Amino acid sequence: MTNSISEIERADVILVTGSNTTEMHPVIGSFVKRAVRQRGAKLIVVDPRRIPLVNYADLWLAPKPGTDIAWINGMIHVILEEGLEDKQYIQERTEGFEALKECVEAYTPERVEKITGIPSELLIEAARIYAKAPAASILYAMGITQHTKGTDNVKALANLAMCCGNVGIANAGVNPLRGQNNVQGACDMGGLPNVFSGYQPVGDPQVREKMAKAWGVSRLPEGPGLTLMEMIQGALDGKIKGMFIMGENPMISDPDLHHVEEALRRLDFLVVQDIFLTETGRLAHVVLPGASFAEKDGTFTNTERRVQRVRKAVDPPGQARQDWEIICDLSSRMGMAMSYESPEEIMEEIRAVTPSYGGITYSRIEKVGLQWPCPTLDHPGTPFLHKDRFTRGRGLFHPVEYRPEPEEPDEEFPLYLSTGRILYHYHGGSMTRRSVGLVERAPACEVEISPEDAEKLGIGDGNRVRIRSRRGQIEAVARVTDKAVEGTVFVPFHFAEAAANLLTHSHLDPISKIPGYKVCAVRVEPA
Amino acid sequence: MDTVRLVIDGKEVTTAAGNTILMAARQAKIHIPTLCYHPRLPVSGACRVCVVEVEGRPALVASCAMPVAEGMVVHTKTERVLRARRLVVDLLLASGDHNCLLCQSNGSCELQDLAYELGIESFRFPVDSPGYPKDTSNAMIERDLNKCILCGRCVRACNEVQVNEVIDFGYRGGKAKIVTAWDLPYGESECVFCGECVSVCPTGALTERQAKFKARPWKLQKVRTTCAYCGVGCQLELNVAEGQVVKVTSDYRYGPPNFGSLCVKGRFGYDFIHHPERLKTPLVREKDSFREASWDEALELVAKKFSEIRSRYGADALAGLTSAKCTNEENYLFQKFFRAVLGTNNVDHCARL
Ligand code: SF4
Ligand code: SF4
Ligand code: SF4
Numbered sequence: 001m002t003n004s005i006s007e008i009e010r011a012d013v014i015l016v017t018g019s020n021t022t023e024m025h026p027v028i029g030s031f032v033k034r035a036v037r038q039r040g041a042k043l044i045v046v047d048p049r050r051i052p053l054v055n056y057a058d059l060w061l062a063p064k065p066g067t068d069i070a071w072i073n074g075m076i077h078v079i080l081e082e083g084l085e086d087k088q089y090i091q092e093r094t095e096g097f098e099a100l101k102e103c104v105e106a107y108t109p110e111r112v113e114k115i116t117g118i119p120s121e122l123l124i125e126a127a128r129i130y131a132k133a134p135a136a137s138i139l140y141a142m143g144i145t146q147h148t149k150g151t152d153n154v155k156a157l158a159n160l161a162m163c164c165g166n167v168g169i170a171n172a173g174v175n176p177l178r179g180q181n182n183v184q185g186a187c188d189m190g191g192l193p194n195v196f197s198g199y200q201p202v203g204d205p206q207v208r209e210k211m212a213k214a215w216g217v218s219r220l221p222e223g224p225g226l227t228l229m230e231m232i233q234g235a236l237d238g239k240i241k242g243m244f245i246m247g248e249n250p251m252i253s254d255p256d257l258h259h260v261e262e263a264l265r266r267l268d269f270l271v272v273q274d275i276f277l278t279e280t281g282r283l284a285h286v287v288l289p290g291a292s293f294a295e296k297d298g299t300f301t302n303t304e305r306r307v308q309r310v311r312k313a314v315d316p317p318g319q320a321r322q323d324w325e326i327i328c329d330l331s332s333r334m335g336m337a338m339s340y341e342s343p344e345e346i347m348e349e350i351r352a353v354t355p356s357y358g359g360i361t362y363s364r365i366e367k368v369g370l371q372w373p374c375p376t377l378d379h380p381g382t383p384f385l386h387k388d389r390f391t392r393g394r395g396l397f398h399p400v401e402y403r404p405e406p407e408e409p410d411e412e413f414p415l416y417l418s419t420g421r422i423l424y425h426y427h428g429g430s431m432t433r434r435s436v437g438l439v440e441r442a443p444a445c446e447v448e449i450s451p452e453d454a455e456k457l458g459i460g461d462g463n464r465v466r467i468r469s470r471r472g473q474i475e476a477v478a479r480v481t482d483k484a485v486e487g488t489v490f491v492p493f494h495f496a497e498a499a500a501n502l503l504t505h506s507h508l509d510p511i512s513k514i515p516g517y518k519v520c521a522v523r524v525e526p527a
Numbered sequence: 528m529d530t531v532r533l534v535i536d537g538k539e540v541t542t543a544a545g546n547t548i549l550m551a552a553r554q555a556k557i558h559i560p561t562l563c564y565h566p567r568l569p570v571s572g573a574c575r576v577c578v579v580e581v582e583g584r585p586a587l588v589a590s591c592a593m594p595v596a597e598g599m600v601v602h603t604k605t606e607r608v609l610r611a612r613r614l615v616v617d618l619l620l621a622s623g624d625h626n627c628l629l630c631q632s633n634g635s636c637e638l639q640d641l642a643y644e645l646g647i648e649s650f651r652f653p654v655d656s657p658g659y660p661k662d663t664s665n666a667m668i669e670r671d672l673n674k675c676i677l678c679g680r681c682v683r684a685c686n687e688v689q690v691n692e693v694i695d696f697g698y699r700g701g702k703a704k705i706v707t708a709w710d711l712p713y714g715e716s717e718c719v720f721c722g723e724c725v726s727v728c729p730t731g732a733l734t735e736r737q738a739k740f741k742a743r744p745w746k747l748q749k750v751r752t753t754c755a756y757c758g759v760g761c762q763l764e765l766n767v768a769e770g771q772v773v774k775v776t777s778d779y780r781y782g783p784p785n786f787g788s789l790c791v792k793g794r795f796g797y798d799f800i801h802h803p804e805r806l807k808t809p810l811v812r813e814k815d816s817f818r819e820a821s822w823d824e825a826l827e828l829v830a831k832k833f834s835e836i837r838s839r840y841g842a843d844a845l846a847g848l849t850s851a852k853c854t855n856e857e858n859y860l861f862q863k864f865f866r867a868v869l870g871t872n873n874v875d876h877c878a879r880l
Binding site: 006022027056242275287288299303318322326329336423 | 868
C-alpha cells in the first residue's frame with residue numbers, strides 16, 4: 001500500500017475495486033465502514049459482484065469482468081473533460097501527462113458504457129466524486145491483479161490517482177490489499193526471480209558484489225530466474241529437474257491445475273516442506289515437516305509495509321522443526337555452513353544488506369511494528385510513500401489501452417466465471433478447513449449464481465450443479481443469491497475436491513506473470 | 528492545546544479541555560470503577576458504576592460522560608458514591624444467573640471484580656434470572672444471556688467498531704435483551720463471527736465456546752503475535768495452557784494495524800495448530816507411498832539429489848518456491864540458499880498479491 005490502513009478511516013472518498021474487502025480483509029473492511037458511517041466518507045464500489053460493501057456505498061458500478069481499463073480510462077476522460085484534474089500536481093510532480101491525455105481521449109462515457117455495461121451517468125458521477133475529494137483512497141485486490149492484464153489495470157489506477165493528486169498525500173493513495181499474511185515480506189526478502197531482498201536487482205553488478213561479499217561466496221548468478229509459471233512450463237519441457245517448495249500448495253492455488261500436476265510429476269526430484277501433507281506434498285519425493293506460525297519466532301510484513309513480530313507460543317509437534325532451521329541444516333549439508341542463533345540474528349543480517357529494512361531491529365518493533373522504508377536506526381518508518389517526490393523523481397503516467405479478454409463467453413460457455421476467496425476460508429484451505437468453527441460456517445464449495453441465471457437454467461438454491469469450462473469441470477452446490485449479477489458466477493478456490501482452478505486458464509499477464517484467474521467462460525448445469 | 532485544572536480527591540489535576548472526569552482521573556492514577564465504559568467504544572454512560580460527586584451539583588454524575596471544567600472539585604470515593612455503586616451492582620447480581628463457581632469467565636469477569644472491590648458479601652436482593660436458553664447454535668461463540676448485564680458494550684462493538692450491524696437492544700423494560708434481527712440465535716443470524724462482541728463483554732455472557740473447560744483464566748499464558756492469515760497482519764494473543772493454544776484474544780492497546788479487532792479466521796481459525804494430521808516426521812517416497820524417515824536421512828537425500836541435478840544439468844535445472852506463509856527471516860534464507868548455495872535465481876512464490 002502507498003498509504004497506511006489507519007488512513008483509510010480518514011479518507012474523504014474511498015474507491016474499492018476488485019476487493020471484496022469485508023470478506024478478504026475483514027478488519028480493513030471495518031475501517032472502510034467506519035469512514036462511511038461515522039465520518040461521512042463517500043464510498044464508490046466498482047465490482048461485478050454485489051459484494052457486502054455495496055450496502056454501504058454511495059455508488060455501485062458493475063462492470064463486465066475484464067473491462068477495468070475501460071472504466072478507469074473513462075473516469076480519467078471525464079475528469080479531464082470537466083477540468084477536475086489537479087493541474088499543479090500534474091505540472092510539478094509528474095511526467096507523461098500528454099500521452100495519457102491522448103490515450104483517454106477515446107474513452108467517452110458512451111463508449112465505456114458499451115464496453116463495460118456501466119451506465120454513462122454513473123461513470124460521470126463517480127469521476128466527479130473521486131476528483132473533487134481532497135483525499136481519495138483507492139483500495140484494490142486480486143479482482144484487479146489476477147487478470148491477464150493485471151499490470152495494466154494497476155497502471156490505469158495509478159494514472160487516475162496521480163491525475164487528481166492522490167499519491168504522496170495522507171489518507172489517499174493506491175492501495176493493494178495483499179491476500180496472504182506475508183506476501184509482502186516474501187517479495188521484500190527477495191522471493192522473486194529478479195531481485196535480492198529490498199528489490200535490489202540481481203542484474204546489477206554492484207549489488208551482486210555486495211551480496212556475494214556479505215554471503216561469503218565468490219560469485220552469484222546474474223540472469224533473472226524463472227517465475228512460477230515459467231518453472232511449471234520448464235518442468236513440462238524437461239528443463240527443470242528438481243524443485244523445492246516451501247509452505248505453498250500450487251496444486252490447488254494455481255490456474256489450470258492439470259497442467260501443474262503433470263509438470264510436478266515430471267520432475268526428477270521434488271521436495272515439499274509444509275505443516276500438512278498437501279496435494280502438492282503428495283507428489284513429492286521428500287516431505288519435510290515445518291512449523292506453524294504459533295511455533296516460531298520471526299517477523300511478517302503486512303500489506304501496509306509494517307514489519308511485525310511473530311512469537312513462538314508452543315513447540316512444533318513431533319520432530320517438526322522451524323523452517324529456518326531446516327534451511328540452515330540443508331545448506332550446511334551442501335557445503336555452505338549457515339548457523340544462526342535465532343531469527344533475530346537473521347534479521348540483523350537482513351538489515352545489513354537491505355537498505356529499506358536498515359533501521360528495523362527486534363527491539364524497535366517489540367511493541368509496535370515499523371513501516372519500511374526505514375533505512376536507519378533513528379528513522380521513524382514511512383506511513384505513506386512518495387511524499388514530496390516519487391522514488392524515481394517524477395511520477396510517470398503509463399497510458400494503457402483496453403483489450404478484450406482472451407476468453408469471452410459464447411454459446412457453449414455462456415457465463416463469466418470469477419474466482420476468489422470467501423470469509424471463512426483461506427487459500428488452499430489447509431488451515432481453515434481444519435478449524436471446526438470455520439468448517440461449520442462454510443463446509444463445502446458453493447457457486448454463487450444470480451436468480452435470473454438460476455431461473456434460466458432451472459437451478460434451485462442448494463441444488464448440486466456441474467460447472468464446465470474448456471479445461472475441466474467441477475461439481476458444487478448452487479447458492480442463488482443477489483450477490484451474483486446476471487451473466488457471472490463466482491466460485492471460491494479453497495476446495496480441493498472442487499478446485500476452481502481446474503476451470504481457469506493460464507494466459508499470463510505479460511509483465512507480472514500473474515495468471516488470469518478471474519475471467520473465463522463456463523457453463524453451469526444441474527448435476 | 529487548552530488545558531483545564533480541577534481537583535479530584537484533593538489532588539490537583541491538569542488535563543486537556545474536552546476530556547471527561549474519568550479520563551482526567553485515570554491520567555492522575557486515581558481509580559474509578561467502570562462497567563459499560565470501554566476505551567475502544569463510544570461512551571454510553573448507562574450503567575452508573577462510574578458515578579462521582581461534583582461539588583455544587585446535587586446529583587451524582589457519570590464520570591465517563593461528564594467533561595471536565597475549570598475549577599471543578601470531584602470526589603470519587605464518598606460514602607454516597609460507594610452506596611450508589613453498590614446498589615447498581617446488587618441489582619445486577621440479582622438480575623441474572625451470576626453463579627461464578629460454574630462460569631467460564633470466573634476470574635476474568637468485571638462484574639465479579641466490582642462486587643469484590645465494593646465489598647459485597649452476599650446477594651442483597653432475591654435472584655430473578657430470566658431463564659433464557661443458552662445459545663449454542665454455533666461452534667465459536669456461546670451466548671448465555673442470563674449472565675448479560677445489558678451494558679451494551681457488545682452492541683457498540685458490533686455496530687460502531689466492526690460496523691457489522693448484527694445486534695441491538697430489543698424488547699422493553701424488564702424484558703430488555705440483546706438481540707439479532709428476529710431474535711435468532713447467532714448461528715442463524717447475519718453474524719460474521721468476528722468476536723468483537725466477545726472481546727468486550729465484561730461478564731460470562733459471551734464466551735469462546737471451544738475454550739470452555741480447557742483452562743481457567745489465571746492458568747493462561749498470553750503470547751502476542753501476528754495473525755497467520757490475510758495481509759492485514761492483525762496483532763493477536765495466543766492463549767496457551769499446558770503447551771496447547773486454547774483460545775485467541777486481542778487487545779486494543781497494541782494499536783495498529785487492528786486496534787484489537789480481528790476477523791473470524793484470526794480469532795477462531797486456530798485449530799489447525801494442534802490438528803492430528805500435522806506432519807511430525809520427514810517422509811521419504813517409496814514407490815507409491817511414503818515412509819517415515821529421520822532428519823539425517825531425509826536431508827542427506829535432498830542434498831545428494833540437488834547436487835546430482837546441479838552437476839548433471841546445471842544449477843538452473845533447480846527451482847524453488849518460497850512462501851507467503853513463512854517469516855521474513857525464512858524467506859530471506861530460502862533465496863539466499865538458492866542463490867548462494869545452489870547458484871540459481873529460480874526463486875519465486877505462489878501469490879503475486
Ligand atoms: S461476532 Fe461480530 S458480527 Fe457477530 S454479533 Fe459479535 S460483533 Fe457482531
Ligand atoms: S452480552 Fe455482554 S457485552 Fe453485551 S450487553 Fe450483555 S454483558 Fe454487556
Ligand atoms: S484477523 Fe482476519 S483481518 Fe486480521 S490479519 Fe487475520 S485474517 Fe486478516
